[in-house]
Amino acid sequence: MTAMHAVDVHSPRDAELVGWLPTATEDEVAAALATARSAAATWAAVSAADRGAAVRAGAEALRARASDLATVVETETGRPFASAREAVLAGAATLARYAELGPVHRGRPPLGTDFTVPCPRGVVVALTPWNDPVAVACRLLGAALVTGNVVVHKPSERCPHTGLLLATVLAPCFPAGVLQTLVGDGDVGGALVRADVDVVAHVGSTATGRAIARVSSAKLLLENGGNDPLLVDDDVDPSWAASQAALGAFTNAGQLCTSVERIYLHKSIAAPFLEALCQRAREWNTDPQPLVDVRHRSFVHAQVADAAAAGAHALTGGEIPSGRGAYYPATVLANCMPAMRIMCEQTLGPVAPVQLMSSFDEGLAEACSGERGPAATVLTSSMQHAQQAWRALPVSTVKINAVFGGAGGSDLLDEMTTTKVVHLGLPNGS
Structure with missing residues (x-):
């Protein structure tokens, strides 16, 4: 410099x-x-x-x-x-x-x-x-x-x-x-x-x-980081869960620190959830928002292409549109696996990669693994599963049944200060 x-x-x-x-x-x-x-x-x-x-x-x-x-x-x-x-x-x-x-x-x-x-x-x-x-x-x-x-x-x-x-x-x-x-x-x-x-x-x-x-x-x-997971239990309405997933993955074209970056879905509700999520993605694509620049779009698309090459399937989106600007469609990826970059690294784009789980415990274990993000979301009707999840997830904010929410308080004030200890004693002879 x-x-x-x-x-x-x-x-x-x-x-x-x-x-x-x-x-x-x-x-x-x-x-x-x-x-x-x-x-x-x-x-x-x-x-x-x-x-x-x-x-x-x-x-x-x-x-x-x-x-x-x-x-x-x-x-x-x-x-x-x-x-x-x-x-x-x-x-x-x-x-x-x-x-x-x-x-x-x-x-x-x-x-x-x-x-x-x-x-x-x-x-x-x-x-x-x-x-x-x-x-x-x-x-x-x-x-x-x-x-x-x-x-x-x-x-x-x-x-x-x-x-x-x-x-x-x-x-x-x-x-x-x-x-x-x-x-x-x-x-x-x-x-x-x-x-x-x-x-x-x-x-x-x-x-x-x-x-x-x-x-x-x-x-x-x-x-x-920001590789924030969304865990979808088998006891929630799949259409509602898909709406939450779309909101978390596609808001601001997926360019938020707390965007949903990876989805762990119970396989028993996979079909209706994915159908509803694709519909939400198509709705988002009627009024698209660009990514911040074409360089970032290239990075996002590289993540999608890497997943596709490894066996993931783009149910909707997944292609760079023609024309000027840094636009990229809301994309739903099925058949995702743990080793794919899209599941391991922050994408920061309008991509919803979905990995199927056989049980809540399996999904929670996957959500706890990999690059940690600042937040995680759990969609469940089970209070037991909610309690289990917020205790286990290694993030600073856990959101139950809402992809956005949670505000910091005095913790950052503590970080911005040092602690001084004052000892009060009496003078000699007093």
Whole structure:
């Protein structure tokens, strides 16, 4: 990273140039980090109530500009305006929630003459993804800022205009230097994570997360992977279960961290489930949404083609359409097997690969295996199976009978702080 170059963004709908932005230079990265370090002590000394008020102001500012941000998200990533606006408002709600949680995030009560208090870690580097660029960023930024940290934020190079507009909206709510945003690709991200910072928070691919872990000496908050399973029991209505599967696999063209990536289906309801799922896929394909770019579409299709070569059967979809843009149809794959890449790796596309199971226990074992994602879903009428599943699944969020749901609370506030133990003693002679 020795010279400035540009990040180009092309429309995923028609491949036309949306715009380009210069990436941060090495000197600009160094200057941003120095500014952050200078601002850290002052911001940490601000009262928790005032920090919460600043984050609350950010939430209000974001709500006021929700339509503007949704337009840019749609332009850069292809996410439909209504869905993009809903995601922006979800980001604002996250900020508002942290504005309430932050001031009451306290240490443990006194134990004898000792008590503990949370303290900000310092300078946080936040690296956020393109698939939900505002909501994910608000979660990391809100938790870091309300606990007294300062942040240098690098949004994905696939949506830099979105990241800059978010900065325009939020940064004025805080003192100078507390929240900074840099445009850049992997070179800029690499320079940030190798720097002398206190926290690196990254949401994105497992490969990038592992690369960060190799070079950074900071506290790491890595949310990587996303090979989220859906387990369908034999005692649920197959049409309803197929609707849930379609919602989880095809929403935002399957480009969510918590999208359904692999389906384990009890074979006793396979025929009606697959028939209904194919119908839902055809309905989604009447109003298609593009993937973020043709490079990502090539990756998604390679996963599908690999599965087909290994014996999977595309019941619907599975082919790259003609015409411009990065479109890919909602696809249902039957006859999937555990060793297929489509079952082992995150696809992040509108693909529903289905593997048949002979029993709930067999499906649960498969859902617990392989690359772990942040969430899992279980569709069942059995309370016993539900209890068994949420205890066994090695994920941070387990959803029972709903593919979307579950919100984080104070856990990220804990990660953004250190714990200071205070011991109270009496002076000599007292």
